[in-house]
Every structure is written in structure tokens, then in C-alpha cells.
Amino acid sequence: MSLRGKIFHAMLKYRHLLKGQLRSEIIDKNTSIEKLRRETDEMAEKLLKKIDGITFRQSEFKDFYSEWVELKGAPQDKVLLYFHGGGFVMGNAKSHRNIVGNIVKYLGVNALVFDYRLAPENPAPAAVYDSVSIYKWLHEEGYKAENIAFAGDSAGGGFY
Template sequence: MSITLPAGGAPIPPADDEKPFGNLGVDPHGSRRSRAVNAYLARVTWPMMLAAGRSHPLVTAQMIQRTRPGLNRTIERLSPPPSGTQVELVRETFRGGQIRGEWVTGRRAADPQPGTRIIYYLHGSGYVVCSPRTHRGLVARLGNRTELSAFSLDYRLGPEHPWPCAGNDAIRGYRWLLAQGYRAEDIVVAGDSAGGHLALDLLAVNHATRTPQPGSMVLFSPLYDPTFDLAVDNQRSGVHDPIINAVTARKILRLYTRTADPDHPRMRIRLTPEMTLPKTLIQYGSLEVMGADARATHDEIVGAGGVSVIQAWPDQGHVFQLMPRLSAEARQAVDTAARFITVTAPTRTEPAS
């Protein structure tokens, strides 16, 4: 089933039998504040992106490593967690590898324990920056609105750890949750940007290894094509992202993908009709160059017979949900994602007496 809510106009109301998740509409009018913020970001970030794009790959790698701590701290300050958020760090050895991450429990969320629903969050940012700390605010807000705790994975980053290290970590993290006693149908996989590609990789590997699939999935501005060719073509067609220069971003992604075959099944992920796929919500900003990736992700799910709702949010940039202080629509988008998670909860059956 394909349900598309287009940008640039009021959402087309589907028939009742095509609206299984209730009202997940998008405000057809972007805010003046968002437009002003995006104009400012374009003036600040594009010169830096262009400078990085002109650098030698080794210089770019050194630049990423040098600027990563400061960039991460800036995002943390712009997206703080709500008051009352509890964080429990996890550092464990599991099946020959490390599980690193944190449990994030908002003040309205239930403590994580087997038998309850949880969110498994995979953060983004090109496989080279960010961490659970940068995304703690977004994860906590999503957890508060769903009343669910979330495990946010701290996967390995490039350029220090090349492909497929991050994907292997995401798969190990999911299996660790299953080993803790969480049922697959009670796990909501959520992620943004590169985390969207990790989520698709997880689904494909789960199918290949006969591992049960998660119950539902929410993706913010997901990456579909890690070669970034889709985004480059989108930029050349006239899309001007307020944050991302696609040509430079493609170079940065190669710090992680390196010499990986673009057609490797864990790079160019293909979903097929025999797969069991979770019901999925995809949100992206209408201004972002990765809109093509979001649409390709939606088409991949629908083409495999899955259910996907895709929303283009007017006048929004990449992963605008992360920055409620900068985007007036961030709160509304997270509320929408939370409603989707709530209505896709598995039906509980009472044991026979």
C-alpha cells in the first residue's frame, strides 16, 4: 500500500479504507521562521561544504575528525533533551562484538523491560559524525510522546571504521535486544539520514538470516543510496538544499564506504515481496536534496508489497525534527510520528483462561 502526502498543497484525503493510521496530515504551509532559518543556514554551511569538497580526501578526513567534537556539542546545545529525561549508558560484549549505546527514558515513558514496546534508534549524519548524545533530545521527545523507552545505538563511524562496520553494529544491536527478551513485534526501528540506510540493511539481513522483523518503522530523511548519486542528480535538477551540498556530501560519505561495490546488496539494498516488512512512516523536508532518497526508500518498500506512508514537509530541510528551536514544524512532525507508532502497536491477545 502506498500513501503519499504531497508537499506544496493540502494533503489529498484518501478513502477511509486507505487511511488505516488516522490523520497523519501535513500542514501545507511552511512557517516564516523555517524559511528564515534555512536561508541563514545556507549562507553559513554552504561555504564550509564547498571548502571541504575542494580539499584532498585525506584533508577532508582530518577535517571531519578535528571538527566532529565541536559540531556534536553544537547539535547537543540546539537539541537538548526535555527535563526529567533519564539516560542509562550501555557497554557490553555480545557475540564477539561491542554493544554501545544508551537507554533514553523520558519522564512520561515507561522503564524498558522485556514485554514492553521499545524504540530502537539509529542516528544519522553521513556515517562520520553525531552520536546518541546529539540525538538524545529527539529520541527523548519521541519517547515522551509514545510513552516508550528507546535504545539509541552508538555505532562505529568513518573514517576510522569503514563500511560495513556501522551496519554490523546495527544488526548486532537488534539481536542483542532480542536476546534481552524483547519481542521483535514490540520493537519500533526509528532513524534518520544514514540511520535510514542502516534500518533497510537490518531488514534485508533479518530476512536472509530468518530473524524476526521489527513491528514498525519510522524514518526521518532516510539515506537510500550511499553513493549519493541520487542526491547529486536531485541537486543538478535544481533542488537547493539549505544545508547539504550533494557533491561534497558524496565525498564525505566515501570516507565510510571507501571501495565498497555500489551494487553490493548491503549498499544498494533491495527489498523483495517474500520479505515480511514493518509498516513504515517516512518524513522528509521538501527543500532537502535527499528527498530523492526518501522517495526511493518509499518506492522500495511499496514495490516489495509493504505499507509505507511518506510525508513531504513544506519549507523544511534535512532532519528538521532534530531542531525544534529552529523549526516550528519539528514538534508537529514528531507528534505525527508518535501517533503512527501508537496506532501500529501489535494487538495483544489475552491467554485463554
């Protein structure tokens, strides 16, 4: 298991402490996926740290939520298309702001992160179709294929 996977597993296991509760909750087949998603998003928001020089802005893409992660002074003709992790069942653009913001700052290039459809409500290949859709949109916006890089973590790392 990757370091990120271990951290995510620990966050789920000890999420009760982040909520100020001493007693842990059991995650089983009866646990609501919506509840887990909400709690994971809340944990990510609590851990979010401002990154100097990085801004977040909703994109103009209409099919589903996506946001630009922008670094002042970054080239406008290049983009990193980022596929968030979360086991295909959770995670979104906002929950991955720290990760993507730090990558953008390190690489010096703007990124686009998007909320692909999640399982189990949207079985495969829905997320793949969403990935193709936003990639095509980048082309429509004038980005050339050679100026679009791909990155992702966990489940998102398997898209490209």
C-alpha cells in the same frame, strides 16, 4: 533535502558563529573529520534542552557505546531502536538526545540509541554489522521481535 538536512547544513556552514568567531572556515578535503565531529558534538550539546520526564542512561551493552532514553512510566517490554544520522561519518547517541528524547516522550516508549562505527575509518558494512549486533543483544535481553520498533534520521533512516 530534508528540513533536518538543511538545518544541519546551516549549522556546519555557520559553525564559526556558534564558536564566537566572525570569520567562517572553509571545509574542504584537508579538513579534519575529527575536528568536524568534535564541533558538531559541541553544537549539539549547546542546543540540548532538558525534556521533562526523560532520562538518559548508558546501557549494559559491551561492544560499543549505547544509551537508554527513558520515559518514566513507559512499558518495559517495548523499545524503539534508534539509528542516529550524520551521513555515516558523524553523529552519535549523545548528539541526538533532543531528537530521540522528544520521540520517546511523544510515543510513550523507551528508546535505545547506539554509536555505530563511522566512516571513513570503518567502511561499509561496519555500521550495518553494529546494527545487527545491538538488535541481537536486545533479543538476548528478553525483548521480542514484535516489541522492537525501528526509527532513524538521515543516514540512520536507511538502516532498517
